[in-house]
Amino acid sequence: xxxxPVGARPRxxxxxxxxxxxxxxxxxxxRNRVGWAAPLVAVLLVVAILVAVLxxxxxxxxxxxxxx
Amino acid sequence: MLLRRAMIRLGVxxxxxxxxxxxxxxxxxxxxxxxxxxxxxxxxxxxxxxxxTRARVLQHALEESHxxxxxxxxSLNVAxxxxxxxxxxxxxxYETGSGVEGLAGFAAYANVGEVDVFEQFDAYAAGIGPGExxxxxxxxxxDELGHVGLTRAILDELVPDKRRADWLVTKVRLRxxxxxxxxxxxxxxxxNTTLVLxxxxxxxxLLFGWPAWRRLVGExx
Amino acid sequence: MDILGLSSxxxxxxxxxxxxxxxxxCAREERFTRQRLDPNPPRFAAEHCLRQAGHPAAGLSGxxxxxxxxxxxxxVLTGTLGQGFPLMVxxxxxxxxxxxxxxxxxxxxxxxxxxxxxxxxxxRARHRCLSAAAVxxxxxxxxxxxxxxxxxxxxTTTIARWKEGGAPEDVERFEYPHSLGLLSAAVAMxxxxxxxxGLAPLWDLAAWGRPTLTSRFRRVLQxxxxxxxxxxxxxxxxxxxxxxxxxxxxxxxxxxLFGAPRDARRPWPFRAxxxxxxxxxxxxxxxxxxxxxxxxIEEAMLGLARRAKAKTGAAHLCVAGxxxxxxxxxxxxxxxxxxxSVHVPADPTGLSAGAALLLAAERGAxxxxxxxxxxxxxxxxxxxxxxxxxxxxxMWWQRFRRRGTAPVRDARIEVTPELxxxxxxxxxxxxxxxxxxxxxLEGAFESGPGGLAHRVLLADPRDLAVARRLTERVTGAxxxxxxxxxxxxxxxxxxxxxxxxTAGWVPLAAHASAxxxxxxxxxxxADGTLRYLPVDAAVAPRMAALLDRWSASTGAPGxxxxxxxxxxxxxxxxxxxxxxxxxxxxVDTLVLDQGLVRKxxx
Numbered sequence: 018x019x020x021x022p023v024g025a026r027p028r029x030x031x032x033x034x035x036x037x038x039x040x041x042x043x044x045x046x047x048r049n050r051v052g053w054a055a056p057l058v059a060v061l062l063v064v065a066i067l068v069a070v071l072x073x074x075x076x077x078x079x080x081x082x083x084x085x
Numbered sequence: 086m087l088l089r090r091a092m093i094r095l096g097v098x099x100x101x102x103x104x105x106x107x108x109x110x111x112x113x114x115x116x117x118x119x120x121x122x123x124x125x126x127x128x129x130x131x132x133x134x135x136x137x138t139r140a141r142v143l144q145h146a147l148e149e150s151h152x153x154x155x156x157x158x159x160s161l162n163v164a165x166x167x168x169x170x171x172x173x174x175x176x177x178x179y180e181t182g183s184g185v186e187g188l189a190g191f192a193a194y195a196n197v198g199e200v201d202v203f204e205q206f207d208a209y210a211a212g213i214g215p216g217e218x219x220x221x222x223x224x225x226x227x228d229e230l231g232h233v234g235l236t237r238a239i240l241d242e243l244v245p246d247k248r249r250a251d252w253l254v255t256k257v258r259l260r261x262x263x264x265x266x267x268x269x270x271x272x273x274x275x276x277n278t279t280l281v282l283x284x285x286x287x288x289x290x291l292l293f294g295w296p297a298w299r300r301l302v303g304e305x306x
Numbered sequence: 307m308d309i310l311g312l313s314s315x316x317x318x319x320x321x322x323x324x325x326x327x328x329x330x331x332c333a334r335e336e337r338f339t340r341q342r343l344d345p346n347p348p349r350f351a352a353e354h355c356l357r358q359a360g361h362p363a364a365g366l367s368g369x370x371x372x373x374x375x376x377x378x379x380x381x382v383l384t385g386t387l388g389q390g391f392p393l394m395v396x397x398x399x400x401x402x403x404x405x406x407x408x409x410x411x412x413x414x415x416x417x418x419x420x421x422x423x424x425x426x427x428x429x430r431a432r433h434r435c436l437s438a439a440a441v442x443x444x445x446x447x448x449x450x451x452x453x454x455x456x457x458x459x460x461x462t463t464t465i466a467r468w469k470e471g472g473a474p475e476d477v478e479r480f481e482y483p484h485s486l487g488l489l490s491a492a493v494a495m496x497x498x499x500x501x502x503x504g505l506a507p508l509w510d511l512a513a514w515g516r517p518t519l520t521s522r523f524r525r526v527l528q529x530x531x532x533x534x535x536x537x538x539x540x541x542x543x544x545x546x547x548x549x550x551x552x553x554x555x556x557x558x559x560x561x562x563l564f565g566a567p568r569d570a571r572r573p574w575p576f577r578a579x580x581x582x583x584x585x586x587x588x589x590x591x592x593x594x595x596x597x598x599x600x601x602x603i604e605e606a607m608l609g610l611a612r613r614a615k616a617k618t619g620a621a622h623l624c625v626a627g628x629x630x631x632x633x634x635x636x637x638x639x640x641x642x643x644x645x646x647s648v649h650v651p652a653d654p655t656g657l658s659a660g661a662a663l664l665l666a667a668e669r670g671a672x673x674x675x676x677x678x679x680x681x682x683x684x685x686x687x688x689x690x691x692x693x694x695x696x697x698x699x700x701m702w703w704q705r706f707r708r709r710g711t712a713p714v715r716d717a718r719i720e721v722t723p724e725l726x727x728x729x730x731x732x733x734x735x736x737x738x739x740x741x742x743x744x745x746x747l748e749g750a751f752e753s754g755p756g757g758l759a760h761r762v763l764l765a766d767p768r769d770l771a772v773a774r775r776l777t778e779r780v781t782g783a784x785x786x787x788x789x790x791x792x793x794x795x796x797x798x799x800x801x802x803x804x805x806x807x808t809a810g811w812v813p814l815a816a817h818a819s820a821x822x823x824x825x826x827x828x829x830x831x832a833d834g835t836l837r838y839l840p841v842d843a844a845v846a847p848r849m850a851a852l853l854d855r856w857s858a859s860t861g862a863p864g865x866x867x868x869x870x871x872x873x874x875x876x877x878x879x880x881x882x883x884x885x886x887x888x889x890x891x892x893v894d895t896l897v898l899d900q901g902l903v904r905k906x907x908x
Contacts, residue, residue, distance in 0.1 A: 020307050020367050021367065022364060022365045022366065022367065023363070023364060023365075023366050023367070023368065023369060023422050023423060023426035024364055024422065024423045024426065025364040025421055025422065025423065026417050026418070026421050026422055026423055026424070027423060030414070030417055030423065030424050031414050031418075033424060033425070034411070034413045034414035034417055034424035035411060035414055037413060037424065037425070038375070038376070038410055038411055038412070038413050038414070039410075041374075041375075041376035042376045042379055042380070042410065044376065045374070045376035045377045045379065045380050046380060048377070049377060049380040049381070049384075049459075049460060051380050051383070051384050054380065054383055054384070054387075057383070058383070061402065061405075061406060064406060065406040065407075065410060068406060068407070
């Protein structure tokens with residue numbers, strides 16, 4: 018029985034978490050027999066990352082607000 | 086505020102009276118906003134032990150609860166189809182454990198919010214035609230006027246220095262101005278998002294609609 | 307070893323804490339946020355669980371989240387592209403906006419919410435979680451499990467087997483779009499109800515209809531002799547239900563069979579406990595749709611249960627998922643599926659509890675069928691609200707009361723802050739016998755979807771007028787829905803005409819005896835079944851004592867039970883929530899732990 022504490026959120030956790038989520042989606046394509054969707058998923062992930070970057074600019078942030 | 090009032094007065098006669106589904110959705114959103122006010126009050130009340138204050142604030146929560154129920158009730162009476170019921174995440178204005186300072190900030194926020202809501206209800210009551218909805222707007226706006234006084238009285242009790250209390254109210258007004266900018270951005274952002282995703286869907290549907298359909302019907306069970 | 311389980315989604319989000327393999331705390335987010343079936347990340351429920359744990363999230367041994375977002379995303383993408391192109395533009399835009407903006411990055415947002423290392427968050431398939439939750443409270447050490455749900459990631463129905471000590475093992479899975487839960491949600495919408503909240507009313511409505519449209523439903527839902535089933539393509543577009551605001555999940559072929567959607571404003575003519583007067587053709591046709599769906603759903607669930615029996619050879623069956631709340635279908639499984647017992651857990655959609663139990667089992671804390679924690683929610687002190695209400699004047703409540711309720715401006719409010727149980731129970735029994743409606747709040751709130759004994763409304767079951775008052779002027783529940791009879795296990799045998807369970811965590815159904823018909827009018831449904839909930843003195847000792855006193859004093863076999871809530875709100879959580887209900891509605895007496903508040907009208 019493992020009793021090791023999960024630990025607090027480290028610095029730079031967001032980038033690692035986002036990368037883990039994105040690679041998780043790519044892995045799920047094969048597992049769920051929808052490999053044909055890989056190009057579409059790649060486009061959506063690029064859009065998502067673009068949105069995330071735009072959201073960092075205060076003047077633009079409100080315009081990507083619906084996605085945040 | 087004047088701009089919003091003008092928009093309501095111009096927009097309501099055009100849309101409100103013609104499209105029942107728009108009316109229903111708008112009324113339900115008012116119900117949800119009033120429910121959020123009730124929730125914010127009860128959430129802050131969790132940190133208040135004084136029975137007299139609790140009694141005053143419970144009465145305030147009762148009034149917001151009633152407004153929420155009334156807006157919800159009339160929203161269900163105007164259109165054949167149920168209006169969409171958004172359930173936004175709760176964002177507490179008062180964070181539990183933030184003490185008197187937190188409660189003072191909450192009272193200032195509530196005070197400004199009540200003024201805004203009064204203005205909106207007043208504009209709607211004047212802009213929409215006769216009917217149940219107008220009665221609800223009219224009755225609710227009077228209560229909101231009472232809440233303006235109540236929240237200011239609580240703020241003054243928590244912050245006896247009048248200049249500091251006024252500064253708290255001003256800070257909230259500035260924050261709400263930023264919220265207006267966000268809402269404006271949201272409207273434009275929604276249009277952009279819809280256009281981009283619609284184009285993507287049409288392209289992706291042509292390319293991948295068939296394999297997607299095969300994947301779904303291929304599942305015999 | 308403390309493990310936190312989290313869940314979110316259309317059937318409501320929640321959090322649970324499992325300590326050394328047993329449920330220690332469990333709460334739905336809706337209780338804190340006051341939004342029924344709140345689907346948002348369970349911030350407040352998680353805070354409650356961590357408060358119960360006594361340490362921050364970083365000190366947990368594990369965090370399990372029900373539902374892998376990556377798998378769900380592939381289903382949403384396939385569902386929106388593969389059904390009804392190009393008509394699904396709005397569904398695709400809604401879904402992708404939500405996925406790109408939020409859902410895909412759930413690991414990061416949960417890590418921020420809890421302030422934990424994102425790598426520590428582990429995802430488990432929703433149906434595996436529901437399987438683990440299903441066995442809680444079953445009291446058996448080996449069972450077949452049937453999860454019949456709306457939608458997991460891709461899985462909609464699961465057959466599993468379980469042996470005490472281990473985690474459940476999947477035997478067979480049915481995938482999207484073949485979902486009995488989504489079919490029910492679509493029919494609920496067609497009948498003017500909301501898709502998820504409308505499931506329970508839909509099943510209650512079924513008893514008022516005749517199954518005249520079953521052959522049409524069999525074209526939509528094919529149930530095979532081997533116990534498998536299939537949704538026929540071309541009738542439904544479930545992808546419309548992936549993200550709110552929901553679009554119509556049906557095609558023209560479906561409305562050709564069942565007609566246009568019902569006007570949601572139209573009142574239903576059926577009332578529990580009363581024979582319907584004149585019923586309009588359209589109302590009857592809509593009730594017939596519900597009744598016909600119920601027949602085919604029962605056939606499908608019975609087929610699945612028999613298949614589970616054949617595949618596992620188990621003597622007992624545990625059922626979970628959204629359709630486990632369909633009491634008539636569960637009754638049919640109990641009667642016909644061939645199992646020695648059929649168990650439904652206290653929270654059939656308890657994903658967060660299941661996720662935490664599953665991770666605990668994987669880490670060596672054996673999963674057992676021991677009694678669950680039915681009251682895993684938060685408790686508040688009642689004293690400060692009792693002191694507050696003593697200072698309030700009902701004259702000021704009058705304008706803010708629920709529409710149609712009796713005036714209270716001249717009412718006298720009696721507040722007794724502390725009573726011993728003997729005096730309190732005697733007063734409550736006297737009030738109930740006088741036709742008063744009693745609200746009862748005690749300790750921590752229920753973990754599951756409804757009130758069992760800590761957040762309930764009680765009334766005399768023999769009095770039809772008080773039952774109507776309860777529905778119309780307090781809960782706002784559908785008038786056609788039966789109430790539940792809260793009773794003691796030893797009273798059950800006399801109330802039903804067939805072998806029926808004397809223990810349960812959710813309202814049960816069994817054919818009502820003549821005695822039940824005479825004693826509990828509105829708890830006997832239009833289909834002749836009694837809806838009842840036996841109260842175990844070991845689980846809810848005060849409620850059991852109240853029932854014993856009530857029966858000894860009046861000879862009635864139990865009390866009418868309803869959730870302590872008003873209209874579209876979730877179950878009351880805090881004493882302040884209960885007081886608002888007391889002020890707004892015709893609740894006449896309110897018990898707040900050891901305190902008592904009474905309304906005396908002139």
